[in-house]
Amino acid sequence: VDLEMEAKMQILKDTIMKYGIVKDHKILKVDSFLNHQIDPVLMDQIGDAFCQHFADQKITKVLTIEASGIAIGLATARILSVPLVFAKKVESFNLDADTYHTEVFSYTKNKSYPVRVSKRFLQPTDRVLIVDDFLADGNAALGLIDLVKQAGAELSGLGIVIEKGFQPGGELLRSLHIPLHSLAIIDSMSPEFIAFRTSI
Amino acid sequence: VDLEMEAKMQILKDTIMKYGIVKDHKILKVDSFLNHQIDPVLMDQIGDAFCQHFADQKITKVLTIEASGIAIGLATARILSVPLVFAKKVESFNLDADTYHTEVFSYTKNKSYPVRVSKRFLQPTDRVLIVDDFLADGNAALGLIDLVKQAGAELSGLGIVIEKGFQPGGELLRSLHIPLHSLAIIDSMSPEFIAFRTSI
Secondary structure (H helix, E strand, O other): OHHHHHHHHHHHHHHHHHHOEEEOOOEEEOOOOOOOEEOHHHHHHHHHHHHHHOHHHOOOEEEEEOOOOHHHHHHHHHHHOOOEEEEEOOOOOOOOOOEEEEEEEEOOOOEEEEEEEEHHHOOOOOEEEEEEEEEOOOHHHHHHHHHHHHOOOEEEEEEEEEEEOOOOHHHHHHHOOOOEEEEEEEEEEOOOOEEEOOOO | OHHHHHHHHHHHHHHHHHHOEEEOOOEEEOOOOOOOEEOHHHHHHHHHHHHHHOHHHOOOEEEEEOOOOHHHHHHHHHHHOOOEEEEEOOOOOOOOOOEEEEEEEEOOOOEEEEEEEEHHHOOOOOEEEEEEEEEOOOHHHHHHHHHHHHOOOEEEEEEEEEEEOOOOHHHHHHHOOOOEEEEEEEEEEOOOOEEEOOOO
16 A cells, blocks of 8 residues: 555656746746646545545545635545535635634735634534645644634644645644645755655 | 436435525525535536536536636546636736636626636637536626637536526526536525426
8 A cells, every 4th residue: 555655646746747837946836737727637646645644534524725725625525425625715705604714824925814614514523634735834724723623623634735845834733743644745946856855 | 317317416406405595585505515515425426417418528628717616627527537727716926927818797796806717728629618506697607608719719518506597697608509508407596495497
């Protein structure tokens, strides 16, 4: 199983190297397969990898954040046969008044934005797997973790597709003993080269 | 196959009747299974229904709009084994400068919002299936159709999960000979009752 999983994650890394576009050493564009155009075969492999890693966690719900987490979340929830919930960043007149609410600071936008989940969809009995496309400074992940805590639910795992290992989020979350599993960790990158962490 | 498909779509209608919440005769909340919490089993059935209906269309790409179209789009693209592209409503610093762009008027927000797709992800050779969760006034669908036309691609189908038959979008699109297929058409609704169109 480990070898099989390693082979699958090699496909992810190969895809990142082949189709990812690095801009000014900090921005990695993966819009041709992960967050604008989406490769459903890769999504299935990502979902499968998260499910195998957190197989013994008795997950009852997958939680992610709109918009780029939704495809990853659905692929994962589908294999686990549990509901997917995605937190809302965008104001919606249709959202319940009764929500868990947190603020996430975005360094790229240099401002905070509200993140909400209706209280109906996170219960104290839930064992929650959070998934997202990127981990950089960790603020979005900490926001989602905060929503899980507000609900009194159990955080059973945090699955990230691409961790930017040169930004502080991963180290911060591991120091807090968050059960983080990143499928690919990038230690450094440039327009010419992407260096993955080898022992994850 | 028709009976099987009808049975599956009965599950969708049953789910809408059981878990949908009608507010003031015009708003239908389906956030417990379609656009906030998502039922992956229902998504597979929806994707399957669209794939069967448009099976002879040689679809090369599924197109939808963030955020609530993404899960429906992935479920459909996965079965068709083609990429999913979702159009962006939200400003993203990561989006290409070179995009197809249209404006969609929202009656609920009483203003237009921009909708964009990178030119890299829609080609003149593409045969595009557009999918979305709701069809009401038809403006979002017309916007996505406009993006397909700008790309010089072929519009091969438009798949809608819930059409509000008492709003003008469906009639408008059919009069334009758009190959529209709605899985459930609601002719009237109130907090007590939802009436589906029977011959679709």
